[in-house]
Amino acid sequence: MNLPPLVLDLRVVSSQRRPVRLWLPLFLLWPLALVLGLVALLFTIVADAALLVLGRRYHHYTVLLVRSFETVGQTRGTVIRFSNEKTAVDMTVQ
Amino acid sequence: MSADRSRILDLLAGGKITAEEAERLLDALDARTSSAAEPAGPAFKGDPEPLIAALPKYLYVKVLAANGDNVDVKIPIVLVRSGLKLTSLIPPLAMDKINDTMSEHGMSVDFNNFKPEDIDELIGGLRDMEVNVDAQNGDTVRVYCA
Numbered sequence: 001m002n003l004p005p006l007v008l009d010l011r012v013v014s015s016q017r018r019p020v021r022l023w024l025p026l027f028l029l030w031p032l033a034l035v036l037g038l039v040a041l042l043f044t045i046v047a048d049a050a051l052l053v054l055g056r057r058y059h060h061y062t063v064l065l066v067r068s069f070e071t072v073g074q075t076r077g078t079v080i081r082f083s084n085e086k087t088a089v090d091m092t093v094q
Numbered sequence: 095m096s097a098d099r100s101r102i103l104d105l106l107a108g109g110k111i112t113a114e115e116a117e118r119l120l121d122a123l124d125a126r127t128s129s130a131a132e133p134a135g136p137a138f139k140g141d142p143e144p145l146i147a148a149l150p151k152y153l154y155v156k157v158l159a160a161n162g163d164n165v166d167v168k169i170p171i172v173l174v175r176s177g178l179k180l181t182s183l184i185p186p187l188a189m190d191k192i193n194d195t196m197s198e199h200g201m202s203v204d205f206n207n208f209k210p211e212d213i214d215e216l217i218g219g220l221r222d223m224e225v226n227v228d229a230q231n232g233d234t235v236r237v238y239c240a
Contacts, residue, residue, distance in 0.1 A: 064185075077168070077170040081167070
């Protein structure tokens with residue numbers, strides 16, 4: 001099983017300002033995401049059931065929600081770097 | 095069923111490898127089995143992990159602009175796959191809006207045509223893809239998997 005992202009490491013180095021390094025502990029958001037996800041899940045299940053009863057072709061909000069969480073979980077390992085003569089930004093999802 | 099074959103299928107079921115990767119591994123396993131009687135067979139033995147580890151894991155996009163702006167992006171291939179699969183679940187109205195907006199910005203990709211069964215094939219193709227652009231103004235763009 002893949003763990004969702006644990007930490008977002010953001011570094012900004014600028015020639016005009018002090019370097020900034022932000023270490024954002026994403027794992028602290030997991031409990032909040034879990035609660036919000038479960039609440040949203042209830043709504044999507046009801047919505048999908050209603051859409052199914054009404055005979056609508058699209059009734060996949062629950063799957064969409066679950067897959068969205070899965071996609072967010074796969075962001076681990078993403079690295080984005082930008083640099084020019086004055087600034088360098090480095091963002092790593094660990 | 096051999097333990098190796100079972101392990102590959104478990105990895106496939108767990109979403110750790112794609113159908114194409116599983117096929118390659120199974121082919122390699124078959125090749126090993128068929129040549130087992132020969133005294134000098136291929137070096138592949140037992141554990142499929144080294145083969146899996148050798149598969150590309152990341153999609154890289156590197157842009158070196160002549161004006162000094164450099165962009166370097168590394169995206170896990172599992173994220174690309176997951177994102178593409180997500181597109182097949184987006185509600186039709188939202189998808190139409192996305193397509194319209196992308197079309198307005200010069201990217202006429204119709205995500206309605208993305209079928210879940212084609213995505214693994216698409217990702218498999220991405221693994222072998224390499225794009226190198228050297229513009230006249232000195233900008234270079236490289237897109238590849240490793």
